[in-house]
Amino acid sequence: MVSRYLPVPDGVAGMRLDAALARMLGLSRSAAADLIDSGGVTAGGVVLAKSTKLDPSMFLEVSMPEPKLERQPQVIPGMGILYDDDDLVIVDKPAGVAAHPSLGWDGPDVASGLAAAGYRISTSGAPERQGIVSRLDVGTSGAMVVAKSERAYSALKQMFKNREVKKVYHAVTQGVPEPLQGTIEAPIGRHPGSDWKFAVTTSGRHAVTHYEVIEMLRPSGSGRQSLGSAALAEIHLETGRTHQIRVHFAALKHPLVGDITYGADPKAASKLGLERQWLHARGLGFQHPVTGDWLEVTSEYPDDLANALEELRKF
Numbered sequence: 001m002v003s004r005y006l007p008v009p010d011g012v013a014g015m016r017l018d019a020a021l022a023r024m025l026g027l028s029r030s031a032a033a034d035l036i037d038s039g040g041v042t043a044g045g046v047v048l049a050k051s052t053k054l055d056p057s058m059f060l061e062v063s064m065p066e067p068k069l070e071r072q073p074q075v076i077p078g079m080g081i082l083y084d085d086d087d088l089v090i091v092d093k094p095a096g097v098a099a100h101p102s103l104g105w106d107g108p109d110v111a112s113g114l115a116a117a118g119y120r121i122s123t124s125g126a127p128e129r130q131g132i133v134s135r136l137d138v139g140t141s142g143a144m145v146v147a148k149s150e151r152a153y154s155a156l157k158q159m160f161k162n163r164e165v166k167k168v169y170h171a172v173t174q175g176v177p178e179p180l181q182g183t184i185e186a187p188i189g190r191h192p193g194s195d196w197k198f199a200v201t202t203s204g205r206h207a208v209t210h211y212e213v214i215e216m217l218r219p220s221g222s223g224r225q226s227l228g229s230a231a232l233a234e235i236h237l238e239t240g241r242t243h244q245i246r247v248h249f250a251a252l253k254h255p256l257v258g259d260i261t262y263g264a265d266p267k268a269a270s271k272l273g274l275e276r277q278w279l280h281a282r283g284l285g286f287q288h289p290v291t292g293d294w295l296e297v298t299s300e301y302p303d304d305l306a307n308a309l310e311e312l313r314k315f
Helices: 017-025 029-037 110-116 150-161 244-251 266-272 303-312
Strands: 002-007 041-043 059-064 080-084 088-093 141-147 166-174 181-185 188-191 194-200 208-217 230-237 279-287 294-298
Touching (some): 017 029, 080 294, 166 244, 266 303
Parallel strands (some): 141 279
Antiparallel strands (some): 002 059, 166 279, 181 208, 188 194
C-alpha cells in the first residue's frame, strides 16, 4: 500500500469526502468513492464515509493500493487523435486521464489508451513511460505528443529539453491579472505543508510563464456578480514544471477558475459545472523530428470548459 497524508485545503471545506478527494488527488469521482468504501481514508484513526463533510482542521491519511506499472490496454472514451504518422502521434487527451501508469493512480492513461487502439509506440524510456516525451496533468486536457519510433523519441526529448517546442495553453483566471500581458518568473518546488501540492519557493526550480489576456470575462461592474470577474489568457511555457501554470497564477492571487486546490472559489466552480481547473493545452508546434517540416496542431475546448466559458461570457 502507498500512504499519503493530506491536510484539508480551505477550498474543499464543507464538501463531501468523495468529491473533495477526487479533486485533491486527481481521481475520478467513482475511483475516489471506491477508495473510501474500501476503508482507505481515515482521520485521527477513524475510517471515514463518502458523505463525511470535511473540516479544515482535519488531516487525512489515504492508503492506496500499489498498482502494477505494466501498460494494460484500455479503451479511453473521448481520447482523439490530432496527428499521426510513422514516427509520432499527437493525442487530444481528455481530463481525468494520466499520461502513463504511475504509483497511486489506477485510472486510465494515454499510453494504455494508445495500446488499446492498436498503436505501437517507442520502447525507449522506463517500461511504464515508453514513448512519453512530455506530460499533462490528469486534470488538464488537450494536445500531447507521444513518440512511435526510437528516432522520434530521442529527438523530441531533446527538443523539449532545449525548449524548442511551442507549447500553448489557454486558461481562465479568477479575476483579471495585471498587467494584461506579462511574464511570471518564480521558482517552483514542493509545497512545505502538502506533499501533493507545489508552490513558489526560494529553493524551487527555475520556472518561467509568459501570458497574455485575450478576453475579459465579467469585468468589474458587470451583472451577475456572484461569479466574479475572470479572464481568458493565452499562455506560453518557457519551462515545464509540475503544476507550473496553476502555481504561478495562484501566486499572483488569480488562481485558475475551478482550481480549488490552489485557492479558487469552490462556489463559482460549482455554479459553472467545473470539477477541475479551467486549463487546456491548446496547441503544440515543433519541427518534425524526421522530416524537418514544421508541425503544429490545435485542440478545441472540451465540453466542460466550453460550457463554463460561455456561462462566463453572459453579462
